[in-house]
Amino acid sequence: MESDHNKKFDQQVRKKFEGFSVEAPSSLWAGIEKELEPGKANVRKISVLKRYPYISVAAALLIIGFVIWKAMPEEKVFLQGQKPADESAFIQAPEVKQPIDDAINPMRIESKNKVVAEASLKPASAALVKSDDEEHSLASSGRVTEQNTEGLSLSEPHLLVSASIDNDEALLSKDADAASFLVTTTDTGNDLTDSIDHKQDLVEAEPEARQKIVSGILNFVAANIQIGDDRRVQFSENEHGIIKIGLKR
Amino acid sequence: MYSDINRPGNKMSIESVLEGCRSNDRKAQEMLYRSFSSKMMAVCLRYANSRFEAEDMLQQGFIKVFRNIEQFAAKGSLEGWVRRIMVNTAIELSRKNINFQDIDEVKESSLSVSQLFEIDGLEVKDLLKMIQELAPGYRLVFNMYAIEGFSHKEIARALNISENASKSQLSRARMRLQERIKLMEGEVNGIRS
Numbered sequence: 001m002e003s004d005h006n007k008k009f010d011q012q013v014r015k016k017f018e019g020f021s022v023e024a025p026s027s028l029w030a031g032i033e034k035e036l037e038p039g040k041a042n043v044r045k046i047s048v049l050k051r052y053p054y055i056s057v058a059a060a061l062l063i064i065g066f067v068i069w070k071a072m073p074e075e076k077v078f079l080q081g082q083k084p085a086d087e088s089a090f091i092q093a094p095e096v097k098q099p100i101d102d103a104i105n106p107m108r109i110e111s112k113n114k115v116v117a118e119a120s121l122k123p124a125s126a127a128l129v130k131s132d133d134e135e136h137s138l139a140s141s142g143r144v145t146e147q148n149t150e151g152l153s154l155s156e157p158h159l160l161v162s163a164s165i166d167n168d169e170a171l172l173s174k175d176a177d178a179a180s181f182l183v184t185t186t187d188t189g190n191d192l193t194d195s196i197d198h199k200q201d202l203v204e205a206e207p208e209a210r211q212k213i214v215s216g217i218l219n220f221v222a223a224n225i226q227i228g229d230d231r232r233v234q235f236s237e238n239e240h241g242i243i244k245i246g247l248k249r
Numbered sequence: 250m251y252s253d254i255n256r257p258g259n260k261m262s263i264e265s266v267l268e269g270c271r272s273n274d275r276k277a278q279e280m281l282y283r284s285f286s287s288k289m290m291a292v293c294l295r296y297a298n299s300r301f302e303a304e305d306m307l308q309q310g311f312i313k314v315f316r317n318i319e320q321f322a323a324k325g326s327l328e329g330w331v332r333r334i335m336v337n338t339a340i341e342l343s344r345k346n347i348n349f350q351d352i353d354e355v356k357e358s359s360l361s362v363s364q365l366f367e368i369d370g371l372e373v374k375d376l377l378k379m380i381q382e383l384a385p386g387y388r389l390v391f392n393m394y395a396i397e398g399f400s401h402k403e404i405a406r407a408l409n410i411s412e413n414a415s416k417s418q419l420s421r422a423r424m425r426l427q428e429r430i431k432l433m434e435g436e437v438n439g440i441r442s
Contacts, residue, residue, distance in 0.1 A: 006423060009368075009395075010394070010395035010396075010423075012367070012368045012369070013368065013395055013426075014396050016368065016371070017295065017376075017377075017396060020288075020373050020377075021288045021290065021291045022290045022291045022294055023287055023290070024286040024287060024289075024290040024304070024307055028286070028304055028308055029279060029286075032278075032282065032308055032311050032312055032315075033275065033278075033279075035308075035312050036273070036275075036278065036315055036316075
């Protein structure tokens with residue numbers, strides 16, 4: 001129970017402040033007026049909109065991550081346990097993506113390779129030929145390559161492409177190494193079938209791991225993006241390998 | 250220059266000022282501000298530890314007043330309504346600066362003053378200074394209980410503390426204030442003699 005002395009003391013203090021007033025600075029009204037301006041509400045809306053760039057950055061990162069994720073399997077399957085890839089290996093990469101039926105039949109691969117080689121080699125050879133040898137034009141380079149690939153086996157386009165790009169022996173030997181590796185991987189028979197099966201297993205086994213890597217990278221970037229009110233963008237992946245975006249306090 | 254809307258004979262009545270404030274009329278808003286700013290500044294100064302902090306409270310309080318003017322029921326006192334908003338704003342801003350985790354609960358009786366304490370001779374400005382110099386927790390609870398008339402239950406709920414903690418803060422605040430008042434009176438008497 002409150003003592004009478006305490007009550008009396010509180011009463012005296014309350015009485016002291018009755019009618020007490022202190023002049024507020026005249027500049028204070030200007031600040032209030034500024035806050036009340038209709039434009040201020042717009043500014044607040046804009047400040048809310050300022051959050052969108054962060055979300056759009058996060059969305060852009062998500063898209064980039066998705067693209068990387070989609071791009072990764074081809075390289076991983078192709079380079080698994082093999083030598084590092086060089087230009088020839090990248091050019092040749094689409095060849096390994098052939099269905100099993102195509103891979104088993106070397107003739108069919110060869111026919112498709114010609115199309116792939118024509119399409120993919122033209123820009124690369126054009127750029128490099130231009131720098132190495134001014135006499136060769138884009139069209140002639142493409143044509144030569146096309147002509148040469150017609151009568152060659154699966155491994156030969158790599159050597160041919162390298163030769164047309166640069167005559168340097170060292171580079172040629174590197175390309176030859178890569179080409180020989182490609183020959184090994186695209187060999188017909190049981191080895192090829194086993195190899196492709198193994199690659200398919202890898203493709204099936206890796207998405208979750210890839211998701212974790214991608215979401216980890218995105219979370220690292222998102223950790224530095226503060227949305228406001230201590231909220232942060234967070235990426236997470238579910239058991240189906242789908243990356244979710246959310247806000248975390 | 251704007252005059253007090255509460256003054257008799259003022260051309261602009263409270264109703265017309267309220268109507269103007271509802272339609273976001275800047276003149277009416279300024280009239281309302283000029284009418285209550287001095288009294289509300291005194292309220293804010295009790296909760297703040299500096300004039301700067303009090304001005305911030307006053308500004309935020311008036312912005313709330315103007316943004317919520319539609320909610321004012323014309324039946325009650327406008328000054329009372331503005332004051333409630335101001336007190337709530339001051340409490341809200343004060344509690345952000347206080348860590349109530351470290352509050353130790355003591356029995357109020359152990360801190361109760363045994364003698365009657367007179368402060369009639371004390372200047373209100375000196376008393377205000379003493380209140381401002383209290384620890385933030387003491388100051389907030391003392392203002393809420395002794396001056397605004399909140400119960401310990403209401404304070405406990407508003408500040409998310411126990412009722413005993415509220416009582417403890419209040420008792421310590423009173424003790425500190427009375428010590429300061431005694432000290433000041435002793436100094437004054439010493440100068441006189």
